Amino acid sequence: xxxxxxxxxxxxxxxxxxxxxxxxxxxxxxxxxxxxxxxxxxxxxxxxxxxxxxxxxxxxxxxxxxxxxxxxxxxxxxxxxxxxxxxxxxxxxxxxxxxxxxxxxxxxxxxxxxxxxxxxxxxxxxxxxxxxxxxxxxxxxxxxxxxxxxxxxxx
Amino acid sequence: xxxxxxxxxxxxxxxxxxxxxxxxxxxxxxxxxxxxxxxxxxxxxxxxxxxxxxxxxxxxxxxxxxxxxxxxxxxxxxxxxxxxxxxxxxxxxxxxxxxxxxxxxxxxxxxxxxxxxxxxxxxxxxxxxxxxxxxxxxxxxxxxxxxxxxxxxxxxxxxxxxxxxxxxxxxxxxxxxxxxxxxxxxxxxxxxxxxxxxxxxxxxxxxxxxxxxxxxxxxxxxxxxxxxxxxxxxxxxxxxxxxxxxxxxxxxxxxxxxxxxxxxxx
Numbered sequence: 511x512x513x514x515x516x517x518x519x520x521x522x523x524x525x526x527x528x529x530x531x532x533x534x535x536x537x538x539x540x541x542x543x544x545x546x547x548x549x550x551x552x553x554x555x556x557x558x559x560x561x562x563x564x565x566x567x568x569x570x571x572x573x574x575x576x577x578x579x580x581x582x583x584x585x586x587x588x589x590x591x592x593x594x595x596x597x598x599x600x601x602x603x604x605x606x607x608x609x610x611x612x613x614x615x616x617x618x619x620x621x622x623x624x625x626x627x628x629x630x631x632x633x634x635x636x637x638x639x640x641x642x643x644x645x646x647x648x649x650x651x652x653x654x655x656x657x658x659x660x661x662x663x664x665x
Numbered sequence: 666x667x668x669x670x671x672x673x674x675x676x677x678x679x680x681x682x683x684x685x686x687x688x689x690x691x692x693x694x695x696x697x698x699x700x701x702x703x704x705x706x707x708x709x710x711x712x713x714x715x716x717x718x719x720x721x722x723x724x725x726x727x728x729x730x731x732x733x734x735x736x737x738x739x740x741x742x743x744x745x746x747x748x749x750x751x752x753x754x755x756x757x758x759x760x761x762x763x764x765x766x767x768x769x770x771x772x773x774x775x776x777x778x779x780x781x782x783x784x785x786x787x788x789x790x791x792x793x794x795x796x797x798x799x800x801x802x803x804x805x806x807x808x809x810x811x812x813x814x815x816x817x818x819x820x821x822x823x824x825x826x827x828x829x830x831x832x833x834x835x836x837x838x839x840x841x842x843x844x845x846x847x848x849x850x851x852x853x854x855x856x857x858x859x860x861x862x863x864x865x866x867x868x869x870x871x872x873x874x875x876x877x878x879x880x881x882x883x884x885x886x887x888x889x890x891x892x893x894x895x896x897x898x899x900x901x902x903x904x905x906x907x908x909x910x911x912x913x914x915x916x917x918x919x920x921x922x923x924x925x926x927x928x929x930x931x
Contacts, residue, residue: 512671529668529669529671529713530667530668530669552704553697553768554845554846556765565741565770566766566770567770567771568771571696571697572700573671575673575715576693576715576717619766622766622770640765641766642765
């Protein structure tokens with residue numbers, strides 16, 4: 511067992527975990543933050559995307575102990591004072607989802623991507639989201655939502 | 666995952682000592698290959714030794730005409746680095762096309778090179794550029810480092826610390842990525858180095874290799890026509906559900922042509 515202190519969505523969480531506990535299990539099972547999803551569990555689908563120290567990572571492929579001392583943000587941490595994050599609003603406005611299972615990961619990946627590329631082309635969006643899969647294949651509105659998110663962030 | 670013990674030593678020296686006294690321990694950098702391997706129960710290390718925060722493995726600099734990249738540098742950091750973009754833009758481009766953004770935020774150059782996946786991108790760049798792999802014990806030339814599928818010159822307890830790339834005159838990397846995994850079905854890195862033309866091929870064979878026939882042809886005439894008439898023998902190449910060995914042999918030639926076209930014009 512290992513003691514970890516991880517700041518999750520601005521709150522310091524000090525817990526004891528098994529060394530082999532994955533960050534996604536820590537987030538979902540230990541902290542009860544179930545917005546982060548497990549899709550493929552093989553680092554392909556991106557449903558489990560969270561930010562670690564400001565960078566998008568696949569939390570099914572990171573150990574909780576690796577995040578010790580880190581700052582982690584999940585989908586639950588995006589909204590501020592009851593206001594959805596601009597990228598969350600964009601996904602709502604553009605209906606950037608079908609079943610919604612991949613959406614938390616899509617949004618976290620988008621927020622990370624737009625930090626590096628605040629004004630992306632459609633091709634750049636597709637490349638930027640290539641680690642996130644939508645099994646409903648609802649990509650058209652997802653790409654629209656990313657574009658809209660970029661606009662909202664610049665306002 | 667089988668259980669293991671996680672340790673995070675504070676210095677390279679402590680890591681060396683730990684690995685020396687724990688033969689079943691494995692270093693953990695970005696974990697992009699190691700953690701999936703553990704999840705599939707394909708490995709059962711006694712310890713994971715987290716080397717991701719070691720200062721000794723960090724940093725990108727230009728030193729005596731060579732680009733030196735710390736083993737712990739992530740693909741995203743290499744892709745973004747102005748040092749890399751200025752010195753060897755083809756290497757920044759290679760890094761930018763590895764996996765996906767989240768993978769690039771974690772995976773490291775040292776991990777990729779040490780793992781030597783036959784479809785990984787970095788081995789092609791390291792070999793074509795005639796780089797030197799600096800470990801915690803010695804310096805190893807790229808030509809001696811890669812020894813076939815998942816096999817390198819690294820000995821137990823030996824750790825890649827940094828990689829030194831002599832600046833080429835020009836270089837280009839062309840890859841035909843598997844559409845799902847992003848791994849190279851075939852990737853060809855062509856470099857005009859001070860020591861001559863080097864062509865390294867990844868993804869097509871059981872390990873990265875140099876295509877000496879193309880190197881000789883390009884040394885005589887550096888243009889697309891010099892490669893167009895060559896044939897890559899298919900016999901020793903990989904064959905799987907994604908493509909036959911003949912398909913990969915053709916990709917080697919086509920991608921070499923594309924890389925040369927980018928460097929030489931038509």
